[in-house]
Amino acid sequence: MTSGGLEAGAQRIPGVTVKKIEKEVYEIFIGPQHPGSGHMRIIVRLDGDIIVEADPDIGYVHRTMEKLSEVREWLKPIPLLERMTIIDACNVTLPYVNALEKLMDKTPSTRASYLRVLLCEINRVASHLYGMGIFGVFIGHSTMYMWAFGDREVFVELAEVLTGARLTHTYPIPGGVRRDMPQDLPEMARRTVRYMRGRLEEYRKIFVDNPVIVKRLAGVGVISKSRAIELGVVGPNLRASGVKYDVRIAEPYEVYGELDFEIPVFEEGDALARTWVRVEEIKQSLNIIEQAVNWLETHKGEPVIAKEDFDKLPKLHKEVYEKEGRVKLVPAHATMKIPAGKAVARGEMGRGEIFYYVESDGGTTPYRVRVVTPSARNAIVFKHIVPGHTLMDLPAIYGSIDYFPPESDR
Amino acid sequence: MVLDLILYIIAYPPLWQVLILGFAGSLAIAMVAIWFERKAAARVQRRIGPYWASPALGGFLNIIADMVRYVLQQLIIPGTVDRLVFYFAPIAAFTISILPVIFIPLSPKPEFWPVATMDYSLLIALALSTLPPLLVIAAGWSSNNKFAVIGSMRESYVITAYELVAVVSILSASASLLTFNLVYIVEAQQPFKWLAILNPIAFLAAILAVLMSTSAFPFEIPESEHEVVAGPFTEYSGALYAFNMGGAYVRRFVYALLIALVFLGGWAPYVPGPGPITGYIIPSLIVVFKAVIVVLFISFLRAVYGRYRLDQALGAAWRLAIPLAIIGFGWSLFLAYIGVFH
Numbered sequence: 143m144t145s146g147g148l149e150a151g152a153q154r155i156p157g158v159t160v161k162k163i164e165k166e167v168y169e170i171f172i173g174p175q176h177p178g179s180g181h182m183r184i185i186v187r188l189d190g191d192i193i194v195e196a197d198p199d200i201g202y203v204h205r206t207m208e209k210l211s212e213v214r215e216w217l218k219p220i221p222l223l224e225r226m227t228i229i230d231a232c233n234v235t236l237p238y239v240n241a242l243e244k245l246m247d248k249t250p251s252t253r254a255s256y257l258r259v260l261l262c263e264i265n266r267v268a269s270h271l272y273g274m275g276i277f278g279v280f281i282g283h284s285t286m287y288m289w290a291f292g293d294r295e296v297f298v299e300l301a302e303v304l305t306g307a308r309l310t311h312t313y314p315i316p317g318g319v320r321r322d323m324p325q326d327l328p329e330m331a332r333r334t335v336r337y338m339r340g341r342l343e344e345y346r347k348i349f350v351d352n353p354v355i356v357k358r359l360a361g362v363g364v365i366s367k368s369r370a371i372e373l374g375v376v377g378p379n380l381r382a383s384g385v386k387y388d389v390r391i392a393e394p395y396e397v398y399g400e401l402d403f404e405i406p407v408f409e410e411g412d413a414l415a416r417t418w419v420r421v422e423e424i425k426q427s428l429n430i431i432e433q434a435v436n437w438l439e440t441h442k443g444e445p446v447i448a449k450e451d452f453d454k455l456p457k458l459h460k461e462v463y464e465k466e467g468r469v470k471l472v473p474a475h476a477t478m479k480i481p482a483g484k485a486v487a488r489g490e491m492g493r494g495e496i497f498y499y500v501e502s503d504g505g506t507t508p509y510r511v512r513v514v515t516p517s518a519r520n521a522i523v524f525k526h527i528v529p530g531h532t533l534m535d536l537p538a539i540y541g542s543i544d545y546f547p548p549e550s551d552r
Numbered sequence: 553m554v555l556d557l558i559l560y561i562i563a564y565p566p567l568w569q570v571l572i573l574g575f576a577g578s579l580a581i582a583m584v585a586i587w588f589e590r591k592a593a594a595r596v597q598r599r600i601g602p603y604w605a606s607p608a609l610g611g612f613l614n615i616i617a618d619m620v621r622y623v624l625q626q627l628i629i630p631g632t633v634d635r636l637v638f639y640f641a642p643i644a645a646f647t648i649s650i651l652p653v654i655f656i657p658l659s660p661k662p663e664f665w666p667v668a669t670m671d672y673s674l675l676i677a678l679a680l681s682t683l684p685p686l687l688v689i690a691a692g693w694s695s696n697n698k699f700a701v702i703g704s705m706r707e708s709y710v711i712t713a714y715e716l717v718a719v720v721s722i723l724s725a726s727a728s729l730l731t732f733n734l735v736y737i738v739e740a741q742q743p744f745k746w747l748a749i750l751n752p753i754a755f756l757a758a759i760l761a762v763l764m765s766t767s768a769f770p771f772e773i774p775e776s777e778h779e780v781v782a783g784p785f786t787e788y789s790g791a792l793y794a795f796n797m798g799g800a801y802v803r804r805f806v807y808a809l810l811i812a813l814v815f816l817g818g819w820a821p822y823v824p825g826p827g828p829i830t831g832y833i834i835p836s837l838i839v840v841f842k843a844v845i846v847v848l849f850i851s852f853l854r855a856v857y858g859r860y861r862l863d864q865a866l867g868a869a870w871r872l873a874i875p876l877a878i879i880g881f882g883w884s885l886f887l888a889y890i891g892v893f894h
Contacts, residue, residue, distance in 0.1 A: 170698045179780030188702075191862065280778050282769065282859035288597035354770045355859045357864055533702070534861045537580040 153550035156193035164447055167194060174202050178280060178537050181547035184524060191532045193440060200550055207552040211511040215476055219511060221312045226515060227549040228309050230269040232261040233491040234549075238511070239314040240487035241500040245480050246316055248451075253444040254318035255396040260331075260434040261304060261313050262396075262489075263427040267338070268297040269492030270378075270420045270427075270544075277417065277541030281358055284350040292342055300334050302371060315471070318447030322467030326542055328435040335428045342421060350417055359414035363527050363539035366411055373526055376516045377494020378419040379543050389490040391536060403430050413542035420544070477506050493544055517550035574698055577653075581844060582801035584614045589851035590615075596855040622794035630696070630787050642788065642795040645687035649802040652677040656809050658836030660824055661734045666830075673734045674814070678722055681806050684799060685711045685765065688774070691796065692784025703783025706862055707774040710764055713869035718761035718807075719762035720877040724754040725814045738818030739892045748815040750887060753877035754880025755815045759846075760873045762811065764865065768802040768850045770857035771865050786888035805847055 154357040168188040173179025207226060210450070211219040223238055224231040236258060243250065271294040278286025298308050304323055305311035312317050349355055365375060370383035380387055388405045390398040405424030410414035445452040447469050455463070459470040482504040488497045494516030501510040523543050528536060587602065591610060594601025602611030629638065635637030655677040657665045670676075685707055725747055729740050742745060748755040764771040775783035782788075785796045812818060819835035823847050860868065887893070 168698070168702075170702070172779070177781060280774065282772060282778075283857070284593065285597050285855050286858075288599060292598055348856070352857065354860060358858060358861060444633070532861060532863060533779050534773070534776065 166398065168457060170537070173199075178540070180540075180545070181551070184334075184536070184540075186528075186533070186536065187399060188533060191534075193529050193536065195533055196524050196528040196536070198521050200521055200547060203548045204549065204551040208511050208513060211508055213507060215506050216478060216508065217315060217476055217481055219508065220315065221310060223513070224312065225548070226309050226513070226552055227491065227493075227517075227546060228267070228491045229272050229546075230265045230549075231309060231311050232258065232265045232313050233269075233489060234515075235312070235497060236262060236314050236396075237487040237489040237496055237498045238500065238513075239316055240489070241485040241498045242316040242480065244485040245483050245489065245500065245502055247481075248317045248448050250318050250396075250448060251444050251493060252397065253322075253438065253441065254314075254446045254448075256434050256438050256441075257304075257319045257323060257446060258314050259396050259398065259401070260323075260431060260438070261311065261319075263430045263434070264297050264301045264304070265423050266492045267427045267431075268294045268301070271297070272425050273492070273541075273544035273546075274345075274349075274417070276418055277544070280537035280541035281355065283349060283352070283355060286345070289341070289345065289348075293338065296334055296337065300327075300331060303330060314445070317451050318445070318469065320469055322446045322463075323435075323438060324467070328439045331431055331435045335432055338424070338428055342424060345421065345453060350414075350421060356414060358538055359417065359542065360410075360412060362413045362531065362535050363416075363523075363542060364410070364412045365523065365527055367409075370411065373522050374519050375523060375543075375545075376493075376519050377491070378423060379410070379416055379523070380406065380494065380522055382408045382415040382419045384409040389488050389495050397491060401430055401433050403433075413538050416542040416544075479504060479506055493517055493549065494520065510523075513552055515549045515552060517546045518552070520545055521550050555808060561827050576634075577651040577840075579798070579802070580731035580829060581805045581840070581847065581857060582798055583601045583612075583619070584844065585801055585805065585847045585851050587612050587615045588691040588800075589854060592852050595857040619794060623791050625790035627790040627792065631694045634694035634696065635789060636882040637690050639786075639792070641687045641694060642792045642799065643685040645691070645794040646799040646802065648680060648683045649799045649806065652680040652806045653809070655680070655734075656806070656813065657735050657738075658817075658839050659832045660739065660835070661831045661833075662745045664828065670733070670770035672732045674726060674732045674737065674810075676721070677734070677806075678824050681803060681810070682715055682718065682765075686801060687729065688796070688799075691788070692786075695784070695787040697787050699780040699782075700784050700786045703774045703786065706776075706780070707767070707784060709862065709866055710767075710771070710773060710869075713866045714764035714873070715763045716756050717869060718765060720874075720881050721754045721757035721761060722810060722814055724751060724877070724881040727881055728884035730888065734813050734818075736815055738820060741817040741820050742823065743821035744817070744892065746815065746817040746820065748817075750892060751815075751880055751883050753876055753883055755811075756812055756879050757873050758815065759875040760868075762804065762807040762846075762875070763850060763853070764869060764873075766800050766807065766850070768804065769854040770860050771857050773862050773865055774855075774861060804850060808850070811846050812839050816842045816846075838856075 154211045157180055166189060170186050170188065171183060172186055173183035173487070174181060181203040183199040183202070185199055186193055187195040205225070207223060210222055214222065218519070219238065220235050227234045271290040275287045275290030275294070278290060296352050301311060302308045304327055305313045305320065339419050363381065365383045367384045370380050370385060384407060386405055386407045391405055403426045406419050406426065408419055455472065459472065462468055462470045484499070484501045486497065486499050487497055496516055497514040499512035500508055503509040520543050531539065591601045602614035605611050605614035605617050629635065655673045657673065659665050689704045689707050692700040692707065725737050729737050731737060767773070767775055775785065780786070785793055788796055819838045822835060822838055824831045824835045
């Protein structure tokens with residue numbers, strides 16, 4: 143990216159910025175092999191202990207998700223796209239499925255919608271816990287790391303009971319979900335919710351209200367309201383800056399419109415506020431999980447895929463569904479054709495808004511799939527918010543925006 | 553004649569104190585501290601911690617296995633380092649970390665601990681225990697690595713901040729007792745006139761200084777992993793790395809011994825009697841027990857706190873710890889003036 147020896151303007155290489163380094167500036171390359179970098183590199187220029195410039199150098203885990211989607215039959219990008227954010231698998235694929243449903247003009251059954259929302263919220267809690275754990279260890283709090291990762295396991299197991307897979311659920315499919323919930327899930331979910339509420343109180347005591355942590359985070363990495371909007375920051379980071387924006391409220395999808403929950407908003411815009419937003423969002427997600435399992439328990443009988451699809455199933459497959467609650471799709475489903483057209487869909491992931499643009503030319507594979515992930519939009523924070531802070535603030539800001547390189551790089 | 557001289561040198565008690573009590577003892581305590589740190593942190597974090605190396609001992613042998621691994625590990629020396637300093641610094645730092653043990657009496661009886669009855673034992677022990685950070689800076693500087701240099705710079709900032717606190721707060725004992733002799737300092741605190749009770753301000757300042765000087769949480773700043781990898785030790789591997797990390801634990805133990813003697817009354821309230829058991833073994837076990845409590849308390853903080861930012865830690869030192877140490881020193885003078893100990 144930078145080569146110090148070149149005179150400005152001496153040689154221009156397309157796409158490469160050539161910069162002369164100031165003499166007093168100390169340039170360090172944090173990443174890609176560094177305990178505090180993740181799958182990325184941050185080129186930091188220091189003047190003393192103050193960061194004068196931070197260059198997020200992303201793309202180390204680019205896997206050509208969009209291109210790969212174009213050569214797979216319509217259903218197959220779902221397990222592929224999950225790999226962007228494996229810890230938030232339902233949230234990251236749901237808008238793709240929604241876009242397909244728009245193209246196919248298919249409405250999922252209400253039961254399927256509730257199941258999707260249930261899994262989305264389980265994922266959201268797990269994703270926030272993951273982020274808080276990494277954040278904790280970034281600022282030296284190993285207890286928060288271990289607690290968050292241990293408690294995340296509870297939600298991962300809940301998701302496993304629901305879908306059969308710990309992380310790569312591949313749960314939503316056009317028109318519904320892959321399988322119905324087991325009989326004992328509601329009780330397990332309620333126990334999990336009770337447990338997590340108790341744990342959040344302990345998190346507050348040891349981490350969020352810990353004097354050292356508060357000192358470390360308060361007033362660090364402040365993104366003001368206007369700045370957040372200008373930079374296009376999304377998700378909890380945006381809401382920590384005082385903007386009440388959440389796709390679940392702004393443009394309700396699935397059954398979010400019928401559920402009762404709040405969007406926590408904080409005004410400070412600093413790292414501490416971003417942590418609080420996550421804690422409060424976990425509480426709201428727990429409420430949603432409770433509401434969803436209550437509804438699912440009292441409204442039985444509806445199939446978990448669209449009515450027209452269910453009626454077309456052969457007798458054997460219907461028997462499997464009756465017995466195991468598992469949807470066995472006919473092979474034709476994999477090679478289905480989707481009418482030509484364009485569709486967009488968005489959703490709220492744990493880290494913010496995800497956007498899909500799906501175009502069909504009437505064939506068996508997508509013509510174009512465009513994904514904009516929340517981390518890709520949050521990466522800009524490194525460039526614009528980090529300068530002016532000390533080097534030790536870098537992990538605090540990194541952790542607080544919960545940046546996840548595989549999601550950003552796609 | 554020559555044989556006698558060799559025997560005299562080998563049998564010279566201070567040598568044995570260095571080898572057995574100093575080296576092996578400090579190492580054993582350092583291992584216990586590391587084991588406790590891992591085990592206690594694991595308990596708080598709802599894990600098990602070291603276990604399978606020896607389930608009956610709670611995984612204690614895991615620490616020994618780690619040390620064996622460090623020693624047998626390939627020593628990778630980058631081509632760009634300043635080799636002499638790179639080798640010399642960690643070894644010297646570790647050695648100097650252990651040296652103060654000679655001057656710290658675990659027993660008041662001169663026949664068991666001849667060196668320590670000298671009149672300046674506290675001053676010398678304190679002076680020696682403040683040396684190793686300089687070698688840590690040298691280690692980082694010789695590594696010729698940007699992260700190591702930043703870590704060294706941080707270490708140097710931290711030294712200038714805490715050194716004064718450590719010296720002033722621990723020397724406040726001398727101000728009230730009018731002596732640098734650790735044996736007299738302990739004897740004056742018999743049976744329960746412990747300075748930690750009479751002068752809690754200096755005690756608090758001393759604990760803060762030890763936390764900062766041995767890079768314990770919440771002041772683990774020079775080696776802060778997520779910005780500077782391993783700080784001054786980034787380029788070190790194998791046995792040299794073990795020396796670097798072990799040196800910090802040994803230093804923590806030496807400081808804890810000093811605090812046990814100066815603030816926690818040493819072997820008080822026990823009055824050493826004649827003979828090796830009542831005159832040497834029991835008092836030294838009491839002192840080591842108190843020191844281990846201090847070490848374990850310091851180790852336990854890892855599970856509770858994150859780390860402060862560099863400027864916040866320095867601010868805490870200059871704005872809080874140094875005034876505290878000076879107030880503690882003043883309070884010591886007041887104690888001497890009203891004659892608590894006489």
